Amino acid sequence: MHFWQDVLFGNRMITLxxxxxxxxxxxxxxxxxxxxxxxxxxxxxxxLACIANTIAYYNNAxxxxxxxxxxxxxxxxxxxxxxxxxxxxxxxxxxIEPLINAPITVIITGLLTLLAYVxxxxxxxxxxxxxxxxxxxxxxxxxxxxxxxxxxMMVNRRKALTQVLALLxxxxxxxxxxxxxxxxxxxxxxxGIFFDVLVAGMVLAILVYRIRETFDSTDxxxxxxxxx
Amino acid sequence: xxxxxxxSIPLLACGLALAAPTRQWMEAIHLASAAGTFIAALWxxxxxxxxxxxxxxxxxxxxDDLSALAALLTAFVYxxxxxxxxxxxxxxxxxGFLAADxxxxxxxxxxxxxxxxxxxxxxCMYLVVVANNLGVMWVAIESTTLASIFLVTFYxxxxxxxxxxxxxxxxxxxxxxxxxxxxxxxxxxxxxxxxESVSALNWSVLALQAAHFDKTVMRLAFILILLGFGTKxxxxxxxxxxxxxxxxxxVPVAAxxxxxxxxxxxxxxxxxxxxxxxxxxxxxASNLLIxxxxxxxxxxxxxxMLQRSSRRMLAxxxxxxxxxxxxxxxxxxxFGVLGMLLHMTYHTATKPLLFLSVGNIQQHTGNDALRxxxxxxxxxxxxxxxxxxxxxxxxxxxxxxSMFQSEFMVIRAGFGGEHMGVSIVFVICLVAIxxxxxxxxxxxxxxxxxGAPREKIILWKRYPVIGLAIVVIVMGFWLPxxxxxxxxxxxxxxxxxx
Numbered sequence: 001m002h003f004w005q006d007v008l009f010g011n012r013m014i015t016l017x018x019x020x021x022x023x024x025x026x027x028x029x030x031x032x033x034x035x036x037x038x039x040x041x042x043x044x045x046x047x048l049a050c051i052a053n054t055i056a057y058y059n060n061a062x063x064x065x066x067x068x069x070x071x072x073x074x075x076x077x078x079x080x081x082x083x084x085x086x087x088x089x090x091x092x093x094x095x096i097e098p099l100i101n102a103p104i105t106v107i108i109t110g111l112l113t114l115l116a117y118v119x120x121x122x123x124x125x126x127x128x129x130x131x132x133x134x135x136x137x138x139x140x141x142x143x144x145x146x147x148x149x150x151x152x153m154m155v156n157r158r159k160a161l162t163q164v165l166a167l168l169x170x171x172x173x174x175x176x177x178x179x180x181x182x183x184x185x186x187x188x189x190x191x192g193i194f195f196d197v198l199v200a201g202m203v204l205a206i207l208v209y210r211i212r213e214t215f216d217s218t219d220x221x222x223x224x225x226x227x228x
Numbered sequence: 229x230x231x232x233x234x235x236s237i238p239l240l241a242c243g244l245a246l247a248a249p250t251r252q253w254m255e256a257i258h259l260a261s262a263a264g265t266f267i268a269a270l271w272x273x274x275x276x277x278x279x280x281x282x283x284x285x286x287x288x289x290x291x292d293d294l295s296a297l298a299a300l301l302t303a304f305v306y307x308x309x310x311x312x313x314x315x316x317x318x319x320x321x322x323x324g325f326l327a328a329d330x331x332x333x334x335x336x337x338x339x340x341x342x343x344x345x346x347x348x349x350x351x352c353m354y355l356v357v358v359a360n361n362l363g364v365m366w367v368a369i370e371s372t373t374l375a376s377i378f379l380v381t382f383y384x385x386x387x388x389x390x391x392x393x394x395x396x397x398x399x400x401x402x403x404x405x406x407x408x409x410x411x412x413x414x415x416x417x418x419x420x421x422x423x424e425s426v427s428a429l430n431w432s433v434l435a436l437q438a439a440h441f442d443k444t445v446m447r448l449a450f451i452l453i454l455l456g457f458g459t460k461x462x463x464x465x466x467x468x469x470x471x472x473x474x475x476x477x478x479v480p481v482a483a484x485x486x487x488x489x490x491x492x493x494x495x496x497x498x499x500x501x502x503x504x505x506x507x508x509x510x511x512x513a514s515n516l517l518i519x520x521x522x523x524x525x526x527x528x529x530x531x532x533m534l535q536r537s538s539r540r541m542l543a544x545x546x547x548x549x550x551x552x553x554x555x556x557x558x559x560x561x562x563f564g565v566l567g568m569l570l571h572m573t574y575h576t577a578t579k580p581l582l583f584l585s586v587g588n589i590q591q592h593t594g595n596d597a598l599r600x601x602x603x604x605x606x607x608x609x610x611x612x613x614x615x616x617x618x619x620x621x622x623x624x625x626x627x628x629x630s631m632f633q634s635e636f637m638v639i640r641a642g643f644g645g646e647h648m649g650v651s652i653v654f655v656i657c658l659v660a661i662x663x664x665x666x667x668x669x670x671x672x673x674x675x676x677x678x679g680a681p682r683e684k685i686i687l688w689k690r691y692p693v694i695g696l697a698i699v700v701i702v703m704g705f706w707l708p709x710x711x712x713x714x715x716x717x718x719x720x721x722x723x724x725x726x
Contacts, residue, residue: 160393177411185411186363224390
């Protein structure tokens with residue numbers, strides 16, 4: 001038996017990649033360059049596709065391979081390309097000062113990660129034996145952390161495009177939760193979700209472009225005329 | 229068969245509108261699509277009444293009384309809005325809203341966008357109610373947002389971009405919570421049903437097994453689902469996108485959003501409510517629903533009383549009515565659930581009347597201001613203004629209009645279910661909203677003639693309003709027996725036995 005056929009090895013790889021996913025999420029929260037944020041998002045999506053691929057390999061599950069493929073095509077390639085082209089088109093490279101400064105942001109993300117571990121603990125089933133079926137269950141905490149940090153990023157950032165990235169990375173958290181808990185949703189749902197994500201990404205990109213054209217800025221705090 | 233017909237008509241209409249050579253063709257396709265889906269929805273209701281449930285495509289599509297009711301209500305609003313939209317867009321064109329310099333090609337482009345997105349929007353709403361798989365239902369609800377974003381930005385004003393941005397972002401975050409909730413619900417069912425089965429997220433399967441689900445996970449799932457679909461339904465405090473989107477979108481779209489989309493969101497919530505109720509007992513879900521319902525009704529009070537724009541006032545009224553439906557569901561029992569479904573039906577008939585007549589008023593006077601208007605609109609718009617008054621009477625639950633019955637039923641469920649304090653606050657809020665509405669509406673509609681020119685009559689815009697008014701009046705006294713049978717059947721699905 002080769003060492004990569006050992007489930008324990010797979011489990012370690014998944015844990016390693018999940019940790020890197022979390023680090024990338026924190027990078028995105030503190031990062032001020034738009035292009036770097038987009039690339040961090042692309043790499044994060046790529047790692048998630050790898051995690052899905054690993055789980056698919058040990059469980060011999062074709063529908064998880066499909067989910068990994070969708071992830072790779074839609075979120076690691078198509079959407080980042082669309083966003084990078086958008087950035088070069090609207091010529092905005094740098095994020096304006098976020099509402100909360102970087103050190104406090106990092107502390108808050110730390111606290112959110114802690115909270116995620118507490119929540120995940122309550123869903124944990126300790127009596128499960130180690131095997132292909134329980135592979136990736138330990139990444140639930142990372143998934144919830146991605147979700148919570150994505151939320152925080154949405155309220156903390158004022159650039160329209162960064163908010164879109166926050167929304168998509170929050171959805172990455174849901175993807176991780178879905179593959180780590182239940183090995184993905186049923187195939188048809190998976191297709192639907194990725195189709196929705198792709199359409200949403202394109203629709204939002206068009207909207208960002210039009211906001212930029214109309215307001216001469218993508219600072220969403222200027223969108224404040226409707227009240228009451 | 230019937231489900232495929234219901235879904236394929238609007239999809240076909242969307243494709244045809246994209247290919248249509250002239251404006252007349254687009255309008256004809258649009259009207260045919262609305263009429264066709266209404267007939268298909270009636271057909272579906274008939275099938276459901278005869279057979280109990282209709283299931284097609286290997287159980288992928290599934291319709292019971294609740295689905296048939298929701299589909300019928302959506303089709304009804306679509307049917308009313310379709311002819312109105314034709315007249316509305318003609319008037320918009322003559323006012324120069326579609327293209328600044330009367331550029332024919334630009335106007336045709338805008339119309340093509342409208343007439344292709346409207347059927348797509350309707351298709352997504354039909355898919356919500358006939359999808360058996362709860363994951364597919366989520367996808368469809370998310371698609372209703374995506375299909376309607378460019379309808380909200382239709383006029384391309386800076387404010388409409390702002391409204392669309394809020395709509396997309398708040399809706400997106402909310403629905404991602406709902407997706408997480410769906411994943412967790414799947415997880416909690418996972419141990420019972422196993423992951424290999426394709427049908428493991430099908431409602432018809434889940435509903436039978438719900439008692440054995442993992443309780444901790446289901447609790448978390450329901451909270452996320454409530455926040456998610458609550459955002460889509462515009463429950464307080466996630467309602468902030470609603471007034472903006474409703475006052476920026478074209479009136480027919482706003483009318484669809486305030487009734488049909490609201491119904492779809494409540495429908496999704498109700499499906500999960502049944503699962504949660506069967507898994508955890510009715511108490512847990514009920515308390516959360518009552519909390520959000522009361523908050524929504526309460527938050528509408530000050531905003532309606534101090535409102536300056538009639539479209540925004542209607543949006544807050546939608547938030548209030550969404551709240552009443554959720555309260556009805558939360559109170560539970562026979563009266564609560566039946567009251568909620570009746571309220572959904574009556575609200576779907578009444579709210580478009582208000583939106584369409586406000587649309588007529590707004591296109592005539594050029595603004596939707598409540599206070600700045602000189603009043604006396606009844607002399608200027610002899611049909612639309614009285615219909616607005618009539619709709620306002622109906623929507624605030626004045627007898628003899630039908631919403632009085634359903635609101636009374638919900639209140640009855642509240643007092644009967646030992647929610648004394650909540651029910652008292654609820655009644656006070658309803659009275660306050662009534663006062664607020666009437667303060668504004670009478671000021672706008674009644675009064676001496678202001679000397680403004682009379683309304684230019686466009687039949688496309690007038691007949692839908694009159695037709696709706698007749699429906700609203702008749703419904704106050706008579707509900708067709710098959711429709712009641714459908715509502716009663718849906719109530720049996722939603723009633724969770726303690």
